Amino acid sequence: MANSKSVILKIKRQQTPESKPYWEEFELSYRPGMNVTSALMDIAANPVTRQGKPTTPVTYDSNCLEEICGSCAMIINGQAKMACSALIANLKQPITLEPFTKFPIIRDLAVDRSVLFENLKRVKAWVPVDGTYDLGSGPRQSSEMQEEAYPLSNCISCCCCMEACPQFNDKTGFVGAATIAQVRLFNSHPTGSALKTERLKVLMGDGGIQECGYAQNCVEVCPKELPLTKSIAAVGGQVMWQAVKDLFRT
């Protein structure tokens, strides 16, 4: 029976990408400082449901356990969160864990988030320095530029911003806030800005920045507190200038 020292978890499980999902309940004894990933580890150590039925350990992605790798994002009590930084003491019980709803499920809580990697490749989210000889050191960046850029470089590719976005779905194929923030980061970089025009033109394609509806859930759920809405506005302005230039200067 549940007492003040126990933790009840309701977990949405799915054996294969195609099979039907089902729910399982687990009861764990509470330990101070417990978080959702450590709870999932406890389940893996003793995979028995609350009803006493032996089951398989729950599949989930995780790596760093300190909110820096971005892999353990899932739906915790209805909202996109990082499992490692979601402290059990701060969560309403029973705690429900579900996989992300807008990404293909691999198994249980593990989903395929490669769409973000694909989008980052399409906007060329990098500084182009590859070549056959040493290009030397790049231009110096002012401390003001660094202060703008650093928060953007904190993105951990967890995809929480995309999961919580009402516009990120099959109908729009919206690129999502994370990629737009990286466009801002690399456009602001003195060497990275060599690809600025290319990035902005890519963001005008279907699923581009125009699909943003400014619901601003992205900036609220972002575990790394990236200035996502500011980035969408800034890059939105850059894309508009690019469109005006394309229209009147070519």
Add this chain to the structure above:
Amino acid sequence: MASSASSIDTSSARIKEGVAPLRAGQGYSFVLRRLHSLSGIVPIGAFLIEHFISNSEATKGVQAYNDQVKFLTSLPFVHVLEWVFIFLPLLYHGIYGLYIWYKGDSNVGEYPWTGNWLYTSQRWTGIIAFIYIAYHVIDMRFLGVHLMGGGYNNAFSKVWFDFQSPWTIAFYVIGIVAVSWHFAYGVWLFAAKWGLTIGDQARRRFGYVCAALAILLIGIGLWTITGFVQTPAGQVPYVEHD
């Protein structure tokens, strides 16, 4: 232990199932969406403000209102003006707006935050505005006594007779509130999405400006309604109202 190679394989195989990645160089959604945003401000928003100001002449009485309608209906190329600057932009904004609504998946249940509520309210005020404006245009422009081509003297009484029904007044109040809110928040969205208000502070400050704009428009609209409602029947010329 899954090798990294096999996990890359599953990723590339599955990406077809989820949300599609960015389609560079494909489609016209950028132009259509930006045109939707712009058309809400110019010409629709500009006309809305003109319309609210012109209608507020009703508070000065029957003659002032009819004179204003006379001025507007006697503008040169008035039919071209109303189709190019009113009807066609309204049709585009309304129909493409419905498409935008269809494509979004509102999730205020899971994420009940201010921005998300405003996102959802923009869709609901949009559909209310669509229904209200459709009724309003058909009723006032295309049905009943015609105000174009010299019919301006019937303008005040046409509205006045409509307002004899409290249901019509209620519908107008709902319509005015929805349209004003939709427009004012649309201006805010325009500034944010076109990169005019970039910083969080700028967007917050401009939010107050747009909220004031909404309240001002609602105020003018409701004041205009009182102009009709408070005019006694004796001052209103009788019009055959079919």
